Amino acid sequence: xIRKILTYxxxxxxxxxxxxxxxxxxxxTVGMIGNSTEERPNKMVVSLLxxxxxxxxxxxxxxxxxSDGGYAxxxxxxxxxxxxxxxxxxxxxxxxxxxxxxxxxx
Numbered sequence: 001x002i003r004k005i006l007t008y009x010x011x012x013x014x015x016x017x018x019x020x021x022x023x024x025x026x027x028x029t030v031g032m033i034g035n036s037t038e039e040r041p042n043k044m045v046v047s048l049l050x051x052x053x054x055x056x057x058x059x060x061x062x063x064x065x066x067s068d069g070g071y072a073x074x075x076x077x078x079x080x081x082x083x084x085x086x087x088x089x090x091x092x093x094x095x096x097x098x099x100x101x102x103x104x105x106x
Contacts, residue, residue, distance in 0.1 A: 002048065002082065006030045009084070010046045017044065033087050045089045054079035 013028040021027055028044045053059070061073045 002051070003030070005082065006046050006048060006084070010044075013044060013046065013086070033085060033089060042090050045087050047085045047087065048082060049085050050083040052081045052083070054081050 007030055010028045010030045014026055017027040026043065028046065029041055031041065031045045031047060033045055033047045057079065059076055061076050063071050063073055066072050
């Protein structure tokens with residue numbers, strides 16, 4: 001499910017960036033950032049940094065009254081905070097493109 005969320009975000013970013021920059025191989029992708037042995041994708045990279053459980057609303061299991069007058073404990077919803085990084089990952093020859101893409105308010 002998290003992969004679908006990141007992919008959806010990358011697709012929306014691709015739509016936004018493709019309005020002004022045309023590249024057949026695309027401008028946004030989902031991936032890891034910081035692996036120096038890997039070839040640079042020359043794209044904007046959407047990467048998951050951390051997943052946290054949201055506890056502001058409480059994590060106690062809610063209780064609901066049943067039709068027979070008893071009570072049943074329900075499973076609390078699992079709310080998550082996803083910390084996502086958006087980075088311009090370009091090689092030195094295309095450094096200017098990376099800076100240009102990174103200055104957009106996305």
